[in-house]
Amino acid sequence: MKTKALVVAVLGVVGGLATxxxxxKGKTTSTQKTLHVYTWxxxxxxxxxxxxxxxxxxxxxxxxxxSNEVMISKIKAGGAGFDVIVPSDYVIASMxxxxxxxxxxxxKIPNLVHLSERFRNVNYDETxxxxxxxxxxxxxxxxxxxxxxxxxxxxxxxxDVAKAQSSNKRISLLDDPREVLGAALKANGISLNSIQTDDxxxxxxxxxxxxxxxxxxxxxxxxxxxxxGDLWMAQAYSGDIVKMQDQNPELRYVIPEDGATLWVDNLAxxxxxxxxxxxxxxxxxxxxxxxxQRIALSIHYGTTNDKARQLLPQxxxxxxxxYPPKEVEARLELFKDLGxxxxxxxTAWAExxxxxxxxxxxxxxxx
Numbered sequence: 001m002k003t004k005a006l007v008v009a010v011l012g013v014v015g016g017l018a019t020x021x022x023x024x025k026g027k028t029t030s031t032q033k034t035l036h037v038y039t040w041x042x043x044x045x046x047x048x049x050x051x052x053x054x055x056x057x058x059x060x061x062x063x064x065x066x067s068n069e070v071m072i073s074k075i076k077a078g079g080a081g082f083d084v085i086v087p088s089d090y091v092i093a094s095m096x097x098x099x100x101x102x103x104x105x106x107x108k109i110p111n112l113v114h115l116s117e118r119f120r121n122v123n124y125d126e127t128x129x130x131x132x133x134x135x136x137x138x139x140x141x142x143x144x145x146x147x148x149x150x151x152x153x154x155x156x157x158x159x160d161v162a163k164a165q166s167s168n169k170r171i172s173l174l175d176d177p178r179e180v181l182g183a184a185l186k187a188n189g190i191s192l193n194s195i196q197t198d199d200x201x202x203x204x205x206x207x208x209x210x211x212x213x214x215x216x217x218x219x220x221x222x223x224x225x226x227x228x229g230d231l232w233m234a235q236a237y238s239g240d241i242v243k244m245q246d247q248n249p250e251l252r253y254v255i256p257e258d259g260a261t262l263w264v265d266n267l268a269x270x271x272x273x274x275x276x277x278x279x280x281x282x283x284x285x286x287x288x289x290x291x292x293q294r295i296a297l298s299i300h301y302g303t304t305n306d307k308a309r310q311l312l313p314q315x316x317x318x319x320x321x322x323y324p325p326k327e328v329e330a331r332l333e334l335f336k337d338l339g340x341x342x343x344x345x346x347t348a349w350a351e352x353x354x355x356x357x358x359x360x361x362x363x364x365x366x367x
Contacts, residue, residue, distance in 0.1 A: 034059045035278050038071060039086040040265065041220045042243075043135070044286065045298040052285050058278060066219040067176040075100050075270055082270050083279040089264045090178065090335035092124040092131055101130045102269040108280040111287035111305075119304040122264065124337065131266035132283055135301040137238040138324065138332060139179050139261040146250045147232040154258040155187035158233075159206050164213040170232040172225070173207075175217040177349035178335055179261060180207065183235060186259045192333055195341040204348045211352070226251060242300035242321050253321045255328055262332035264304070 041064040049060050063082075065071040068091045075085065076098070087095060095101050106112060112132065119133040141158055143151045148167060152158040164171060173180050182192030184203035194200070215231070216222070223240040225231040227247040241253040267286070269279045286292060289307035296303040296312060300322055303309050309317070317323055324332070338345065 032057070032059055033275060033278055034061055035084065035275055035282055036082045037062045037084045037282070038065060038074070038082040039084075040064065041066075042240075043086065043265075043299060045295055048286065048291060048295055051291075052282060055285070056278070056281060060282075064220065067174075069177065072100070075272075078272070081272070081274050083273040083275045084282055085268050085270050086134065086265050087131070087268055088335070089122070089124050089266065090337050092266065092268075093337040094339070095268075096125075096130055100271055102271045102273060102276060103129050104132065104269060104283075105276070105280045108277065109284040109287065111284050111289075114287060114289055114292075114305045114307040116304055116306040116309070119264065125266075131268045132287065133264050133304040134267045134286070135239075135296065135299070135303060136262070136264040137301045137322070138255055139174070139183075139235065139237055139263065140253060140255045141234060142226055142236040142241040142251055142253050143233040144226065144229065144231075144248070144250050145252050147229070151233075151252065151254070153254065153256070155183050155256045155260075156258055158235075158256065159184065159187045159210045161209055161213060164210065164233075167213065167232045169213055169215050170230065171213050172216045172218050172222045172231050172234040173214055174222075174235045175219045177345055179235065180217075180352070181345055181348060182261055182335065183256075186256065189258065192259070192261060193336045193338070195338055195344050197344070200344055200348045204351055207352045217353070238321050239299050239301035242319060255321075255324060255331070257331070259331045259333055262329070262334050264334075 035058055037060060039062065049062065052058075053060055065074070068088050071085065071087065072091060072095065075082070092101075106128070109132065115133065121128060122133060125131045141152070145151070147170070150163070152160070152163065157163060181200070181203050184206040185192050185194055185199060187206055188199070188202045190199045190202065218225070222231060222234045222236065223244045226234055226236075226241070227244040229248070236253065238253060241251055245251050267283045269276050273279055286295060287305060289305060289311060292303055292305040292308035293311040296308060297316060300316070300319075302322055303312075320328070
């Protein structure tokens with residue numbers, strides 16, 4: 001799944017799809033369609049963006065968010081004219097209920113035929129009318145094997161304050177309430193979807209006790225800090241660590257023995273989209289098997305596209321950090337939409353973060 005400072009990548013090729021000439025007071029200017037994409041950091045290869053721009057003669061403006069909660073808040077505040085967004089599974093139902101998502105023009109997305117059976121009619125969008133499952137992965141933790149002599153194998157061990165002392169406060173947690181509280185719930189042997197008062201209190205107490213060991217809450221740049229050695233251990237998204245192992249082969253990714261998050265990120269068109277037809281073209285483009293295979297290979301997350309998966313090298317398919325075996329998948333759990341009960345999670349999260357002196361995100365960053 002996936003800084004609060006938003007990174008804006010403007011990758012443009014001046015050209016002609018739907019290019020019109022506007023005459024104003026004798027001056028001729030060229031206008032060009034622009035597609036605004038709001039997504040997780042480093043979630044699509046920039047070369048793919050350039051190819052889409054060149055093929056359709058449009059400009060793509062990409063903006064990044066650190067969590068689903070931040071994304072939804074911005075969409076509700078007006079959406080800044082986003083045309084394509086990438087929400088995770090557990091927020092889809094509430095977004096549909098709040099009329100934040102447009103129904104997909106499925107006839108304009110013929111590459112949906114390549115969607116794996118597993119990701120058709122998903123329980124958060126059973127009719128497939130609003131979202132296209134894009135990539136999937138897990139949330140566990142990572143560590144530097146040169147720095148951490150006795151790495152944890154479970155969330156319970158990860159949150160062990162005595163063991164964490166040796167990491168010299170070079171530990172980070174994601175800046176994401178569901179993920180962080182979910183991990184603490186798992187450490188206490190509880191479902192990450194529990195909203196029971198006693199369960200959330202246990203999770204909150206675990207995090208408050210562990211907080212002095214944490215250097216930052218960071219969703220977007222922690223991976224670079226792990227690769228550089230500034231962080232020794234971090235709650236992490238699977239693909240981030242596989243990608244960073246190219247820079248630092250000492251990094252290890254762990255799917256905790258006491259369970260972890262399985263998530264699915266989706267392509268969707270927000271109800272306020274200015275270019276819904278162009279958005280559908282973009283979704284269809286990234287679901288093209290050859291294109292999707294290249295994206296999956298560059299970001300190292302699991303693809304939902306059957307044909308694209310068949311094109312992946314065996315080394316990628318055999319990487320258990322990306323495609324865990326069935327016995328490991330049995331320990332994974334999807335987040336559920338909690339409805340109004342999310343307020344209890346928000347309250348617990350606010351208490352964990354109250355009077356927080358820790359940095360949350362650097363001024364700039366790159367998911």
